[in-house]
Amino acid sequence: MLPSLRPDLNEHLYLRDPQATELGRRLLAESVRLLDEIGFEAFTFRKLATALGSTEASLYRYFENKHRLLTYLVSWHWAWLRFRVRFALHNVADPRQRLRLALGAVCEASTDDPATPDFDEAALFRVVMAEASKAYLTKEVDADNQAGLFREYKRLVADLVTVVQAVNPAYAHPYALASTLLESARKQLFFAQHLPSLTDGPDQVGAFLEHLAMAALAAPAACPPAPASSVAG
Amino acid sequence: MLPSLRPDLNEHLYLRDPQATELGRRLLAESVRLLDEIGFEAFTFRKLATALGSTEASLYRYFENKHRLLTYLVSWHWAWLRFRVRFALHNVADPRQRLRLALGAVCEASTDDPATPDFDEAALFRVVMAEASKAYLTKEVDADNQAGLFREYKRLVADLVTVVQAVNPAYAHPYALASTLLESARKQLFFAQHLPSLTDGPDQVGAFLEHLAMAALAAPAACPPAPASSVAG
DNA sequence: TAAAAATGATAGTATTACTTTCATTGACAG
C-alpha cells in the first residue's frame, strides 16, 4: 500500500519489471538472500536460478546482468531509506532536530521492517553496506548515470542537502556534507564489523555523525573564539 | 633511494616479490596503466600478459589472482601517501597546521612524482579512487585482514589519528574522523568527476575536509552558543 | 477460447580464471 514499498525505479534498471510477476518478486527476495550469503563476486545467475528452481534464461529476461540487478536492489534500498527519512521528519519543524532524526534513520536502517514479509531489509542493508559502491565504481559509471540508474541515491542525497541547508543556509559544502554523512554511515558500520581499528566502536557511529554534522554546520568559518577572519565573502 | 619508493609490503600480498625482478616491475607498471584504462572488472591476466609480451603462467607466479594484485597496488599507494604525509608534516609543530598539511597531502595525491619514472602515481591515484574499496569489500575481508593485507591502510589512518588527536585530545571519535576524512577525500573527487550532483565542485574538496575536521575538533560537545543541552552524557 | 506473454528445457559460445607440464634461457658458483 505504502508507495515506498513499491517504488517506481528507473526502467533502465531492468528489462522486465520484476515487481510485476511472481517469479520476479521471488528473484528479488532470493537474490538478496544469496548476495548476503556469498557476496557479489561469487554470485551468479546460475546459482540464483538453482536456488529458485528456475533457469538462467528466465532470469536474464528480467535483468541484463548481475550488475544491473545489484544496482536495482541498491536503488530499492535508497528509495526505502528515503521514505523512512521523510517519515521520521514528518511534522518536525526544528532544523537541528530534523537533522538529528535524519541521521538516526540513516544509521538505524539495519533493522527489518515487518511490513514487508518477503523482503528482508536487514539482509539488504548488509548487502548495501558491502556492495552498494560497486554499483557506481565501474567504467560504465557515466553511461549508467546518463541512463538515470543512480536517481534514487541522488534523490536521497538531495533530501539530506535540504535538511542540512535548513540548519545553516550559509554553509559552503552542503552536497559534500550530505553525501559524506551517508557514505560514512555505511562505511563506518562496515569498518566496525570487519576492520575495527579504523573506527571507534559500532555504537558510536550515530553519535559521530551527529557531532560531525552539527559541528560543521555550527561554524561559519572556524568555530572556536579566534581572531576575526574572512572566509565567507 | 627513498624508503617510500620501495615500501616493504606484507608478503602475503604476493607469491613472488614483484619489485625484485624486471618482469615483476614491468607487471606493476603495466597493470596500473591497464587498470586505469579498462577498469578492474575488465582487467584480466591474459590481457596484461599480452600487453607485456609475456604469458599468463608467468604472471600467476607473482600474484595469486587479480584481486591480490589490486590489493598490492593499493597498499603501495597508501604506503606512498603515508610517506608524503610524513614528509609534509616534518618540522611543523602547530597541531592545526599539521592537520591542514596532512589533509592537503591526502587531496593533492593525484599529481605524478617525477622521482619514479616508471611508476605513474597519477594513474595509480585514479585507480585507487575507483577501485581501492574493492580490496576490502569482499567476503574474504576478515581472512585478508588476518593475513595483514590492509596493514598500510591502517598505518596511514593511525598516522592521521595522531594528527587529529594532537589538535583535540578529548575528541571522542578520532578513528572514525580519520578514516572518514581519508575515504571522503577520494570519494568526493570521484563524485566530482562522475556524479557531480553529489558534491560541490572538484576544487572544494580540500576546503570541505579542512573545515569539517577543524569544526569537529573545535567543538567539545556542541559548538554554537545554545541553551544548555545534554548530548555528552 | 484464441492470442499473447511468461517460463522452462536444452544447447551452445566466447571468455575467464586459473593449473599443469615441460622446454629454454640466463646467472652464478665451484
Add this chain to the structure above:
DNA sequence: CTGTCAATGAAAGTAATACTATCATTTTTA
C-alpha cells in the same frame, strides 16, 4: 668451463562464468 638453479615461456587443458538462441509448454488475459 660446467653444472645447477631460478625465472620465464610455450602449449595445453579444465571448470566455471556470462551470456544467447531456439523452441516447446504453461499461464494469463482479452
